[in-house]
Amino acid sequence: MLEAVEVSKKYWDRSSGRQYDVLQSCSLQIAAGEAVGLMGPSGCGKSTLARVLLRLLPTDSGRIIFQTQDVTQLSQKQLKPFRQQVQFISQRPESFFDPLLQTAMMERNAMEYDLKDAVLNLSQFTLYHQPQVTSEGRIVGTEALLRWNHPHRGLVMPGDFIPMAEGNGMIVVIGDWVLQMACAQLAVWAQNPHLAHLSIAVNVSARQFCELNFVQSVTEMVRQYDVAPGKLKIELTESQLTANVDEIIGKMNELKKIGITFSLDDFGTGYSSLAFLKRLPLDQVKIDKSFVMDLLDDPNDAAIAGTIMTLASSLGLEAIAEGVETKEQMEFLQNLGCHMFQGYLFSPPQPVEVFESYALAAGQNMLQDLFASPPHVTGN
DSSP: OEEEEEEEEEEEETTTTEEEEEEEEEEEEEOTTOOOOOOOOTTSSHHHHHHHHTTSSOOSEEEEEETTEEGGGOOHHHHHHHHHHOOOOOSOGGGTTOHHHHHHHHHHHHHHHHHHHHHHHOTTEEEEEEEEEETTSOEEEEEEEEEEEETTTEEEOGGGTHHHHHHHTTHHHHHHHHHHHHHHHHHHHTTOTTTTTOEEEEEOOHHHHTSTTHHHHHHHHHHHTTOOTTSEEEEEEGGGGSSSHHHHHHHHHHHHTTTOEEEEEEETSSOOOHHHHHHSOOSEEEEOHHHHTTTTTOHHHHHHHHHHHHHHHHTTOEEEEEOOOSHHHHHHHHHTTOOEEESTTTOOOEEHHHHHHHHHTHHHHHHHHHTSSOOOOOOO
């Protein structure tokens, strides 16, 4: 039997800043093998009740009992067997015949609801830092990588929520927060002589970059935190640079005037022409990890990496290889002329406190050992 006991749920209305009762002390019982239909006008709480019963949404109060067990106390992992025995069919006909699709839709809807809540105060988000290292073994910067500390799901990776945020527009609010936190962190590091040289690279989505006030917003942040020129780097992808080219180049040039630098992320995975790339006021290209992964075994990946290095050099751009996981990959890239690296060989993304300790102490010593042996140079 599935039983709801005095279950209540409120929704927060962002536009009015008020909370509304959707479920008020709701109780019901559903026997094993029984199917129950809920009827009512749109917005009365039918789907909310179903999602609360399956713990796809948290309750504000009350209990949900399944076979004598209170499922409100179960972890996400423990809920999986429960959800295999209890399901609901929504009003959307495309999911009626496919329970797996139905479950996936419920999971996505629950995630989107939670994301909207998280965006209201942004306290659930945090930045992890992955070091960027020179061929001399010196940490010169980091890439700031967003993580979501979900109260029930734990640490959620960006691939699980960023596409959703881009689709519903929440990426603009989240992206502004990331830039604000990066500038604030640079201001803190500027006071430490051992960390003041570090830069921070931030991924900016196409939707955020194309906002009318983007340049003004970044300019205000840079001035507020007195960010030194060259310390804040914006990473853009090839795919987001193919539309509104003149507008994008204009914004890039405006931001370069206040010391912002630009890196082309995932370089080589798009379809940009060389003539197009030449127009962009870039400072750096990143060799995508998909080429680095099989660099030692796939001649095509090795050839592409070599071509990117040649192209970067001819355009006067710095090149950095991401996804470097072995010393052999690093040495191969060094032989191609690459002198900047990022990847798990040096460090995984870490909370800022851990990164700072790594950069100040053990990290530097470890890197000196890692780069102690010069790369083997092949050829005549």
